[in-house]
Amino acid sequence: MTHEHLVMSFECSYTPPPPGDEAMAENPFQMQHMHWLRQHPYSCRENLFLSQETNALRDELLAYKKAGGGTIVENTTTGIDRDLPALQQLAKDTGVHIIAGAGYYIDCTHTEATKKMSVEKLTNSIVNEVLHGADGTDIRCGVIGEIGTGWPITESEKKVLRSTAHAQAQLGCPVIIHPGRDPAAPAEVVRILQENGGDISKTVMSHLDRTIFDEGELLEFANMGSYLEYDLFGTEMLNYPFNLKVDMPSDSQRVKTLAFLVKEGYEDKILMAHDIHTKNRLTKFGGHGYCHILKNIVPKMLTRGITHHQVDKILIDNPKRWLTFK
Numbered sequence: 001m002t003h004e005h006l007v008m009s010f011e012c013s014y015t016p017p018p019p020g021d022e023a024m025a026e027n028p029f030q031m032q033h034m035h036w037l038r039q040h041p042y043s044c045r046e047n048l049f050l051s052q053e054t055n056a057l058r059d060e061l062l063a064y065k066k067a068g069g070g071t072i073v074e075n076t077t078t079g080i081d082r083d084l085p086a087l088q089q090l091a092k093d094t095g096v097h098i099i100a101g102a103g104y105y106i107d108c109t110h111t112e113a114t115k116k117m118s119v120e121k122l123t124n125s126i127v128n129e130v131l132h133g134a135d136g137t138d139i140r141c142g143v144i145g146e147i148g149t150g151w152p153i154t155e156s157e158k159k160v161l162r163s164t165a166h167a168q169a170q171l172g173c174p175v176i177i178h179p180g181r182d183p184a185a186p187a188e189v190v191r192i193l194q195e196n197g198g199d200i201s202k203t204v205m206s207h208l209d210r211t212i213f214d215e216g217e218l219l220e221f222a223n224m225g226s227y228l229e230y231d232l233f234g235t236e237m238l239n240y241p242f243n244l245k246v247d248m249p250s251d252s253q254r255v256k257t258l259a260f261l262v263k264e265g266y267e268d269k270i271l272m273a274h275d276i277h278t279k280n281r282l283t284k285f286g287g288h289g290y291c292h293i294l295k296n297i298v299p300k301m302l303t304r305g306i307t308h309h310q311v312d313k314i315l316i317d318n319p320k321r322w323l324t325f326k
């Protein structure tokens with residue numbers, strides 16, 4: 001799984017509940033509220049603290065391993081409470097390989113100090129997180145990202161993107177991007193990375209499920225050469241609070257898009273994940289957990305014209321190639 005979170009907080013994305021539902025936000029984790037939480041995951045503060053669930057995560061990872069999972073790329077970067085010692089402990093306890101992410105999340109999580117840093121300083125900090133260790137530890141990150149960008153991309157985010165490209169040019173390492181919620185956002189990010197020496201063939205564009213809907217636009221973007229990640233499997237909601245114009249697809253629609261991309265020749269570029277970032281998606285709280293793709297989505301893919309060989313490419317070969325330093 002190339003895009004998950006195990007220990008993070010998503011407080012930066014709190015969204016007040018819809019009118020009339022204010023009280024619901026205070027009393028979240030009861031059976032009768034599970035549907036409400038799926039529809040409004042960001043409207044209950046407690047739901048945003050995955051960082052409080054380390055014990056549950058140990059069980060989640062053991063279940064993931066039992067279902068055939070070997071590795072998770074943990075995309076938590078500076079700004080959403082990365083906790084590398086906790087990740088190291090989870091990896092030791094469960095035997096699941098956890099690859100940590102270097103760099104910075106979206107603008108609203110950049111501190112004043114981060115905003116003042118030069119591109120050179122930001123580059124050095126990212127390179128240091130990969131080569132020597134991050135957050136005052138000797139635990140080294142294995143990818144850069146998820147690098148957060150919004151729409152339009154802010155000046156501070158552009159600086160981080162330039163630094164990401166410079167760091168990637170030095171290290172030959174994998175990069176993963178969180179794009180803004182506009183169909184034009186992924187291509188704009190790729191352009192900035194390219195102009196600054198980034199290697200697009202080793203870059204993942206995340207969250208395409210909520211970003212590009214038109215098939216022609218998707219193929220145009222795919223032609224730019226990045227990995228194409230569908231990473232919100234398990235997320236089904238009517239009103240996507242971060243962009244009400246977006247109709248969040250169902251898992252069936254996601255599988256249909258993957259089958260389309262395979263038919264168009266992009267089987268070597270597709271990646272998949274759940275991007276679990278709220279508590280309600282853990283099995284402890286009635287959610288789908290980290291095994292959903294392996295247990296439920298893969299069998300569905302096989303019934304929709306994607307072969308076993310192509311599934312292996314998407315879940316094993318493509319992640320392996322992306323994660324290998326050049």
Ligand SMILES: CC(=O)NCCS(=O)(=O)O
Pocket residue numbers: 005010178207210232242275277
């Ligand atoms: C943690 C994170 O950034 N998740 C992405 C959620 S989104 O709704 O696809 O932007």
